[in-house]
Amino acid sequence: MLLVVLEHDRGTMAEAAREALTFGRALAGRMGVPMHAALIGSEEAALVTEAGAHAAARVHTVVHPVLSDFGPEAWGEVMAAMVPRLAPAAVLAGGSDRGNEVMAQAAARLDAPFVANCLDVDPADWSITRIQWGGSLLEDVTLSADVPLLSCGLHAVAAEAAETPTEPAVEEFEVDLDVALSRTVVRDRVVLSAGVTLSTAPVVVGGGRGVGSAEGFALLEELAELLGGKVGCSRAVTNNGWRPHADQVGQTGTRIAPEIYIASGISGAIQHWVGAMGSKHILAINLDPGANIVQKADWAVIGDLHEVIPAISEEIRSRR
Amino acid sequence: MRICCCVKRVPAPGARINVTPDGQEVDTAHLGFTTSPHEECGVEEAVQLTEAHGGEVTVLTLGPPEAAEQLRYAASVGAHHGVLVPTDGSAWDPQRTARALTSAIETLEEAEGPFDLLIFGNESADSGGFQVGVRVAFALGRPIVGGIKGIEIDGTTVRARRQTDSGFEVYEMPIPAAVGVKEGINLPRYPTMRGRLASKRLEVGELAMEAPRGGQSMRRLHRPADVVSETVILGEGPAAASAVVDVLAELGLL
Numbered sequence: 001m002l003l004v005v006l007e008h009d010r011g012t013m014a015e016a017a018r019e020a021l022t023f024g025r026a027l028a029g030r031m032g033v034p035m036h037a038a039l040i041g042s043e044e045a046a047l048v049t050e051a052g053a054h055a056a057a058r059v060h061t062v063v064h065p066v067l068s069d070f071g072p073e074a075w076g077e078v079m080a081a082m083v084p085r086l087a088p089a090a091v092l093a094g095g096s097d098r099g100n101e102v103m104a105q106a107a108a109r110l111d112a113p114f115v116a117n118c119l120d121v122d123p124a125d126w127s128i129t130r131i132q133w134g135g136s137l138l139e140d141v142t143l144s145a146d147v148p149l150l151s152c153g154l155h156a157v158a159a160e161a162a163e164t165p166t167e168p169a170v171e172e173f174e175v176d177l178d179v180a181l182s183r184t185v186v187r188d189r190v191v192l193s194a195g196v197t198l199s200t201a202p203v204v205v206g207g208g209r210g211v212g213s214a215e216g217f218a219l220l221e222e223l224a225e226l227l228g229g230k231v232g233c234s235r236a237v238t239n240n241g242w243r244p245h246a247d248q249v250g251q252t253g254t255r256i257a258p259e260i261y262i263a264s265g266i267s268g269a270i271q272h273w274v275g276a277m278g279s280k281h282i283l284a285i286n287l288d289p290g291a292n293i294v295q296k297a298d299w300a301v302i303g304d305l306h307e308v309i310p311a312i313s314e315e316i317r318s319r320r
Numbered sequence: 321m322r323i324c325c326c327v328k329r330v331p332a333p334g335a336r337i338n339v340t341p342d343g344q345e346v347d348t349a350h351l352g353f354t355t356s357p358h359e360e361c362g363v364e365e366a367v368q369l370t371e372a373h374g375g376e377v378t379v380l381t382l383g384p385p386e387a388a389e390q391l392r393y394a395a396s397v398g399a400h401h402g403v404l405v406p407t408d409g410s411a412w413d414p415q416r417t418a419r420a421l422t423s424a425i426e427t428l429e430e431a432e433g434p435f436d437l438l439i440f441g442n443e444s445a446d447s448g449g450f451q452v453g454v455r456v457a458f459a460l461g462r463p464i465v466g467g468i469k470g471i472e473i474d475g476t477t478v479r480a481r482r483q484t485d486s487g488f489e490v491y492e493m494p495i496p497a498a499v500g501v502k503e504g505i506n507l508p509r510y511p512t513m514r515g516r517l518a519s520k521r522l523e524v525g526e527l528a529m530e531a532p533r534g535g536q537s538m539r540r541l542h543r544p545a546d547v548v549s550e551t552v553i554l555g556e557g558p559a560a561a562s563a564v565v566d567v568l569a570e571l572g573l574l
Contacts, residue, residue: 070489072454072464072465072466073463073464076454097442097466097467097482100443100450100451100466101450101454101465101466101467101500103450103451104450104451104454104455105454105458107451107455108418108451108454108455108458108459109458111415112535113413113414113415113534113535113536114414114449114451114536115536116443116448116449116450116451117448117450127539131448132446132447132448132541133333133337133445133446133448134445134448135544136333136336136337136543136544137337137339137346137541137542137543137544138541138542138543138544139447139538139540139541140538140539140540140541140542141536141537141538141539142536142537142539143535143536143537144535144536144537145535151450183463183492183493183494184463184464184465184491184493185491186489186490186491187490187491187492188489188490189484189487189488189489189490190481190487190488190490191486191487192486192487192488193486193487194486197485197486198485199485200485202573203573227568227573227574238504239507241507244504245469245503245504246483246504248503248504251445252357252358252445252502252503252504253503253504259571259573260567260568260571260573270333270336270337277547281571282549283554283564283567284551289553294551295549295551296547296549296551297549297551298549298551298552299551299552299553299554299564299567300551300552300553300554301553301554301555301556301557301560301563301564302553302555302556302557303555303556303557303558303560304557307557307558308557308558308560308561308564310558311558311559311560311561312561312564312565314561315561315562315564315565316565316568316574319565319569319574320574
């Protein structure tokens, strides 16, 4: 079987886990094996049901005092213990921070290779195409491993439930964990913004160097608020200190996947593009019709964002 | 405190990354090189921590002889020591890289005492394997958490913050520990004149490390298909606002 790590945060499934289940279902089909899921630190029925919606045949649940919250070492230890005992043909996680981290922890423990951010996997000979440079380049690799450990690139597939859902069998996986592993379990959380976040927003209004100042972002904030979206920015903006780094869209920032990305005053350097390319639609607002982002956008407005954005906000208000 | 920060030399790309005709590496004919961004912030964080708590920063890199440039740059912004684990210039797979770095850190610790903190970049800008720091930390028996955007040292504890969608998570690890940091943890300083002198004076240490290959082998690099978009120009200036809102309405976003 193919074993998929069900990434969740205290019982709420991560989008990366749905992507992994979608990617995993296709991969298991090519391997001719069933798909199982590993549910660590939870027995939440909703998670089992969702695994079933993605056609997982079985869910292996693990509960243990050390697994009271997410911890990369403890989760990695569980996955490393599952490999010899459940004997999966391969193990897959989503390409999120947590997914990659847990697989790296498992791989370190097994002294086995781990191929991160795969786009295409041929199980016949384990030749794999994976992401480099955040997606600007692709790398073909061959993998020589007893049990391939993989993650699929974030947003490489859109999460999609199976045509025929299953009612997965639930099986408890017992594991003896050293309490010392709690040294990397989440201790505390600080919530800065409840509700819509940059990575889940249906609309992202992005600003680049062309915004010109920290104050210039007020126009973008106004438009984002009208559309129930969030403001993002390029690396140049955070390097200038105009916005906090948490707002940065890019290879070293957040990967977004909104219904529409309104990119204003942004040239579209590679660093930024790889964070934005998961967007379903892109509208560019730029003075330069030759800007990279204009070439890659679905729609563009050629003009000064300081005039265009307020006009859009005004038009939205007048239609409501 | 004693901090070891691992960095990687990577090409500094512009709008497009090209590959050599044999598909074996990035065509760097017209590119400069830099320190991978997360790791540049790692060096800055290490320097800030020693400024606050005393101690020294050792910067370690595995790469071609030219990677000494990145060690010198680190010295120019405040790192005290630089050590190169030389390769022949070929890209090492993640397991091999981690094994060599582990041996190098063990050697450095035998000579000068243990490091209190190992700092890695969360992932390299180029190959992005998301694992070298985790493997090294595990081999050395140190706890590690990745995605870190804030570090506080409190006696014998490292408090580390990891950004999430809605805020951040807090981790507390006993020293000695390791972290994988992300850009945004700080804004790296620029070298000063004094820093440039320090960088010239830096004696780059060299540790030759043999390490067996891992199970992942690169066959070739290639560029993804270019995004070809027939961009529809909705208009020029504020007059285009109406057409923009039509698009938003069509997408059901009003």
